[in-house]
Amino acid sequence: MEPEKPHKIKGMNYSEFQKVIQYYRKSNAKEAISENRKDIRVKKEKTVTKNLQRIFESTLKIGNKKGFQAMSMRDLSEETGLSMGALYAYFTSKENLLVMLQRNGRDSFQKILEDCIEEESAPLDNLRNLIKTHLFMSEAMQPWFYFTYMEGKNLKKPERKVAVDHEMHSDGIIIKLLTQGEEEGVFKSGNHALTTALIKSMLNDWYLKRWKYAKMKVSVDDYAEQVISFVESFCLIPEDAEIIQAEG
């Protein structure tokens, strides 16, 4: 019944990835509830799952159109079909809803990024794999990624720190790959943190500027390929570098 945890994302294209993502979606939804159980007045598990999902989806929909601050609880009530009173059985305040929603995707995103690294694989393979996974995830959950990026600054200090820590953690994964690759003699040396930041900016653009990529009819698979070759051309030491240098 339960979808299995996928061990090989490598080599997949997006449509194959979509089937696999279900595993993370499910474990994610359950976590989100248990983590916020104390703020939820409703007892029946099944009702919570159903309605909370509805609330999250509606918040993302309205929030991404006009911003979270501009979304009123009356807007949300209309979109979800739940009354104002009912809504407040699922969170204690509007701000609490924002925090729940942001927390929701983050943990499972971090987990999948870690899972896609295989210790025994070459750094280049892992890097390719991570780029694809990042893009595929943000494609599958675009509204959440966009929302989290844009509304991040509305979090209060402690929650904002959590967000920043997560970002630095995922940066760290890439930095480690670049360093490892340098040691193995396949990647150039350089400021790996800076290179990582540039790679991240390209990964983020996929969900931030979706309208642009839709307009130029670029698919996630196309985009992933382009980013990978961009990164490779900068990071890889050309295979015949020594030969050329020896000749010159």
Place this chain on the structure above:
Amino acid sequence: MEPEKPHKIKGMNYSEFQKVIQYYRKSNAKEAISENRKDIRVKKEKTVTKNLQRIFESTLKIGNKKGFQAMSMRDLSEETGLSMGALYAYFTSKENLLVMLQRNGRDSFQKILEDCIEEESAPLDNLRNLIKTHLFMSEAMQPWFYFTYMEGKNLKKPERKVAVDHEMHSDGIIIKLLTQGEEEGVFKSGNHALTTALIKSMLNDWYLKRWKYAKMKVSVDDYAEQVISFVESFCLIPEDAEIIQAEG
């Protein structure tokens, strides 16, 4: 008295650029006023210049901290030192203020991007130059760039279209350079629109994730250099490409 229009941005570092930017700042402020003259009730030119600048700066400051929607006119009144009544002598509504502020920087930004291209120069030089100019501008006017990016979706349809058109226009400048370079045999062929989008994402990240670059102690000059070499490694045809191919 008037600062001269700069003809050579090329080869400058950021501290040299800062002196030059004054020219654009001034012409920009005047344009912003004349363009919105009908919405401003105050007659005296000098008062308008002084207070409007104050209003813009304060809006950017508060808006970038908690979002434009969340900024109340009372917040703005406190920050500017002007009363609510006085504020409304400079714009007709909160939304009108948003539009004015966004319009304000856009025209001069577009102009400077166009000015930095020299028809007689090589595409590669122009591309380098444009990357530097883009980064230096966003460094000098970081609050405006950040604000415009984050609040763009709060614009109503017609104004949003203007924003998108400007973005596509500046994309077009880069696409043209890449195409020209391909024709001259220095740049690789490929999906130039997509490459341009990736370059843009790196340019935007400089003002979007400023905290990150501050933390890693990277200066604009460092960043520009890194972006340029990233782009070059992907776009340039290696000088000895033919030789290698002939040998292999």
Place this chain on the structure above:
DNA sequence: GTCTATACACAGATAGAC
């Protein structure tokens, strides 16, 4: 668990004195 009705704080905006 969900509803309707309502409290009451605060938003954007303006009138009219100075």
Place this chain on the structure above:
DNA sequence: GTCTATCTGTGTATAGAC
């Protein structure tokens, strides 16, 4: 030109019936 005082709508949040 700028102020203070105030109008009116809307916001978040809750109380209490069903």
